[in-house]
Amino acid sequence: MENKLANPAPLGLLGFGMTTILLNIHNLGFFPVSAVIISMGIFYGGLAQIIAGILSYKNGKTFAGTAFTSYGFFWLTLVGIWLFPNTGFEMAGTTPAPFFGCYLALWGIFTAFMWWGTWGGSKVQQFVFLSLTILFFVLAIEKITGIESLAPIAGGIGVICGSSAFYLAVAELLEEQKNKRVLPY
Known part of the structure; x- marks a missing residue:
């Protein structure tokens, strides 16, 4: 009897899309970072993506496993950057904005290579990674330069990026459920 794993x-x-949308609604200036974003960052953007990544590895999908576990840990580190300064540990001080920009730039470089890995595949997947690459670099430039007017631009890019991931998830779910392609991707 074959033990078939579901598509994670x-x-x-x-997990990525919904959490990214919420964070970027914040970047657009509508809401402050709150327990909504922090909780989504830990549990859905973080843990759910890590679980999806581990299951992807188990399915022999190295690219998906690397993407999901990496971005899951991105969300956990981001929440750590926000919360650790409030712990009282001397070394866990507030991160200077330019250093936070370096953190975001590294994620942008990683994402650019991941985008390269999508070439030849799904157009929506390519768009998710391209828009995420742009998002990381716009946020990095904003933090490094202090040009706060870039935050809402990043917010718009982020909502579009997260929405495209949400769309791709629904397209894959419906295709499996209906046994035919319902939405193009």
Whole structure:
């Protein structure tokens, strides 16, 4: 009897997409960072993506496994950067904005290479990674230069990026459920 694993990509894409949308609604200036974003960052953007990544590895999908686990840990580190300064540990002080920009730039470089890995595949997947690459670099430039007017631009890019991941997740879910392609991707 074959033990077939389900496709974990929709879970990972939804964890990434929904959390990215919420954070970028904040970047657009509508809401402050709050327990909503922090909780989504830990549990859905973080843990759900890590679980999807581990299951992707188990399915022999190295690219998906690397993407989901990496971005899951991105969300956990981001929440750590926000929360650790409030712990009282001397070394866990507030991160200077330019150093935070370096953190974001490293994620942008990683994402650019991941985008390269999508070439020849799904157009929506390519768009998710391209828009995420742009998002990381716009945020990095904003933090390094202090040009705060870039935050809402990043917010718009982030909402579009997260929405495209959400769309891809739904397209994959519906295709599996209906046994035919319902939405193009």
